[in-house]
Amino acid sequence: MKILVCISNVPDTTSKINFTDGDTKFDTNGVQFVINPNDEFGLTRAMWFKEKQGATVHIATVGDASVEPTMRKALAIGADEGIRINAVPTDGFFVAEQLANVINDGGYDLVIAGRESIDYNGGMVPGILASLLGYNFINTCIGLEVEGDTATATREIDGGKEKVEAALPAVIGGQKGLVEESDLKIPNMRGIMMARKKALNVVEPVDATKATVDSKFEKPAPKGAVKLTDSVDELVSLLHNEAKVI
Amino acid sequence: MSILVYTESENGKYKKSAFEVASYAKTVADQMGTTATAISFNASEGESLGNYGVSKVLNIAGDQFNTFNAEAYAKTIAQAVEKEGATTVIVSSSANAKYLAPLLAAKLKAGYAPNVVEAPSCTAPLTVKRTAFSNKGFAHTEITTDKKIIGVSNNAYGINEIGGSASVEEFSAQIEDGDFAVKSLEVDKVAGKVSIADADIVVSGGRGLKGPENWGMIEELAEVLGAATACSKPVSDMGWRPHGEHVGQTGKPVASNLYIAIGISGAIQHLAGVSASKTKVVINNDAEAPFFKAADYGIVGDAFEVVPQLVEKLKEFKAQNA
Ligand SMILES: Cc1cc2nc3c(=O)[nH]c(=O)nc-3n(C[C@H](O)[C@H](O)[C@H](O)COP(=O)(O)OP(=O)(O)OC[C@H]3O[C@@H](n4cnc5c(N)ncnc54)[C@H](O)[C@@H]3O)c2cc1C
Ligand SMILES: Cc1cc2nc3c(=O)[nH]c(=O)nc-3n(C[C@H](O)[C@H](O)[C@H](O)COP(=O)(O)OP(=O)(O)OC[C@H]3O[C@@H](n4cnc5c(N)ncnc54)[C@H](O)[C@@H]3O)c2cc1C
Numbered sequence: 001m002k003i004l005v006c007i008s009n010v011p012d013t014t015s016k017i018n019f020t021d022g023d024t025k026f027d028t029n030g031v032q033f034v035i036n037p038n039d040e041f042g043l044t045r046a047m048w049f050k051e052k053q054g055a056t057v058h059i060a061t062v063g064d065a066s067v068e069p070t071m072r073k074a075l076a077i078g079a080d081e082g083i084r085i086n087a088v089p090t091d092g093f094f095v096a097e098q099l100a101n102v103i104n105d106g107g108y109d110l111v112i113a114g115r116e117s118i119d120y121n122g123g124m125v126p127g128i129l130a131s132l133l134g135y136n137f138i139n140t141c142i143g144l145e146v147e148g149d150t151a152t153a154t155r156e157i158d159g160g161k162e163k164v165e166a167a168l169p170a171v172i173g174g175q176k177g178l179v180e181e182s183d184l185k186i187p188n189m190r191g192i193m194m195a196r197k198k199a200l201n202v203v204e205p206v207d208a209t210k211a212t213v214d215s216k217f218e219k220p221a222p223k224g225a226v227k228l229t230d231s232v233d234e235l236v237s238l239l240h241n242e243a244k245v246i
Numbered sequence: 247m248s249i250l251v252y253t254e255s256e257n258g259k260y261k262k263s264a265f266e267v268a269s270y271a272k273t274v275a276d277q278m279g280t281t282a283t284a285i286s287f288n289a290s291e292g293e294s295l296g297n298y299g300v301s302k303v304l305n306i307a308g309d310q311f312n313t314f315n316a317e318a319y320a321k322t323i324a325q326a327v328e329k330e331g332a333t334t335v336i337v338s339s340s341a342n343a344k345y346l347a348p349l350l351a352a353k354l355k356a357g358y359a360p361n362v363v364e365a366p367s368c369t370a371p372l373t374v375k376r377t378a379f380s381n382k383g384f385a386h387t388e389i390t391t392d393k394k395i396i397g398v399s400n401n402a403y404g405i406n407e408i409g410g411s412a413s414v415e416e417f418s419a420q421i422e423d424g425d426f427a428v429k430s431l432e433v434d435k436v437a438g439k440v441s442i443a444d445a446d447i448v449v450s451g452g453r454g455l456k457g458p459e460n461w462g463m464i465e466e467l468a469e470v471l472g473a474a475t476a477c478s479k480p481v482s483d484m485g486w487r488p489h490g491e492h493v494g495q496t497g498k499p500v501a502s503n504l505y506i507a508i509g510i511s512g513a514i515q516h517l518a519g520v521s522a523s524k525t526k527v528v529i530n531n532d533a534e535a536p537f538f539k540a541a542d543y544g545i546v547g548d549a550f551e552v553v554p555q556l557v558e559k560l561k562e563f564k565a566q567n568a
Contacts, residue, residue, distance in 0.1 A: 011379070013496070013514065013515045016382075019383070026379075037495075037496045038496070091357075092348075093357065096352075118379075118495060119378070119379060120378050121360065121361055121376075121378055122358075122360060123348070123360055124348040124351060124358055124360065125348075127316075127345070127347070127348025127349050127352070128348045128349075128351055128352045130349070131349050131351075131352030136428050137316065137317070138428055139341075139344070139345040140341055140345070156341065156489075157314075157341050157342070158340055158341045158441045158442075158443040159435050159436065159439065159440075159442075159444070160433065160435030160436060160490070161433075161434045161435075162432065162433045163432040163433075163434075164428050164431060165428075165429045165431055166427055166428040166429065176489065176492065176496050176497065209391070210390065211351075211356065211357030211358070211389065211390060211391045212358075212387050212389050212390065213387070213388045213390060214385040214387050214388075215373070215386050215387070215388050216385070216386040217378070218383065218386075219382070219383055219384075220381070220382070220383070220384070220521075223540060226528070226538050226539070226544045227544070228538075228543075228544045228545070229543070230546070232545070232552065232555045232556045233559060235527070235543060235545060235556065236559050239504065239543070243525040245503045245504040245525045246560075246563070
């Protein structure tokens, strides 16, 4: 089985978010970049398929050279080879078309992406990608098994879970639950050393659709001070009369 | 040219989010000088969408649509877009809508802006305000393709009742067996329990509750309020509560009218996922807990004393206001 894990390079979850250039750009100053958490769950599941079912695992990121440390980390966790598509991604449609291009050439059985990238929260790359490729698409996956050419997955749905089955090739939108939190790996020294020698191939982008433009950003308005009370009577009255939520 | 809005139903009845996206679609239709058409699957009260400004409802009937299937639904909606000559499609932020919207985007070659919180600020180019960076910022997004998809955040726009009735037409799409290639084997939903996505009120517990055995009072509080229950990440990691209840940046997003956080410190990743809620109440015995800075109302106190008192008070309140 040949697996491709799509990795989005995102600000660490503790990052303070600021904008620059007249609020037209995300300010990367002092921001630590990491593997998108949803992709880390997918990568870790891919490592399980590598160990237990002899899968080959490649990773792909659409980004300029600045994403390479994040990709090296994924290689240190155990992916075999990386593909960097050398373009600054600004839109989910564009990213999906770039990924589709390398996947068409690569003969992958399974493409694991994340439900959502925690930076722009598009939640669209995996679905668009699956459609472009004509692959089956399973979103919000919290469990994944592969036997022969069939994937069986558990999905999170509003208010519960669903078990589904689909033939490979397929694209997965993964999230927390795909592996146990305790299975997440911090790369060790050996992994880091080995990752330096692994292939990280750079391919040039193809012409692709830019369907959206984020022309301006803004931060949420500062929050007013909290109203503290020590009586539940007063709280209930505030919620009823002032906030009007009960 | 019209605006097509996907109005979701469950067991034939429209979900609350259907009325919100219908209201949103009516606003966009007015801005563009056109009408709003809704599309629903196996819904029984199409006429009622008129109350929210929808002129016409295309209803798809058929047992094969009883269980949601993203590909089959997206393909059907794409055909409705063609039939209606629609330029803009409006969907909600439910898990199902977020599953099908990208498939629809690819079929229509449409730009898709999710998590939109306001009516478009401009119609040419179509520009919408959406949350980004897990609620730590907003982006103003221009959709530059001919066809466009807007995903409306839950509870952000609100519901406008304007009175009226919609005409209902049966719509049948060209669907093949292959469109159901992702086969649903089993759906496991707790009957009668409101989901975090659909809830007006969410009651959430953190590590401050000490152990799973103490969730009785949380469930009781949720019950009096008709609320969904949720939890912080460590609580689900330790197996005190199911993964499906984990909310925050790496869990489910919450955009309820009221979010009550009990024994939750307010870590940045937790806040990122719940801050879209309108009113936030924090109950925590540490006055320095960061969550108080992000809250509207707070009680500094021991949850084991405060929560049972709050349950009693709310029962009284409900009895008086019933
Ligand atoms: C300098 C810079 C500026 C940017 N500006 C913008 C901007 O203004 N607006 C904007 O929307 N995006 C911007 N991005 C790109 C953003 O980081 C995403 O890669 C891309 O837009 C998709 O985001 P999404 O939220 O739609 O992804 P989602 O659809 O939420 O991502 C879901 C999954 O798709 C995969 N995926 C997503 N992105 C990539 C990728 N680049 N490479 C490989 N796999 C991926 C991952 O598996 C991810 O979990 C910018 C990036 C850079 C470096
Ligand atoms: C990559 C990443 C992603 C993450 N994503 C998420 C996420 O999506 N969601 C999430 O929740 N977390 C997330 N976290 C974890 C987050 O950083 C915090 O560790 C977590 O939110 C803390 O949970 P808590 O508030 O329940 O526990 P704690 O931080 O331990 O807080 C417990 C609180 O309970 C209070 N307390 C104690 N006893 C009582 C009492 N008797 N009565 C009242 N109050 C009491 C304490 O004062 C304290 O404030 C993430 C972390 C990382 C690194």
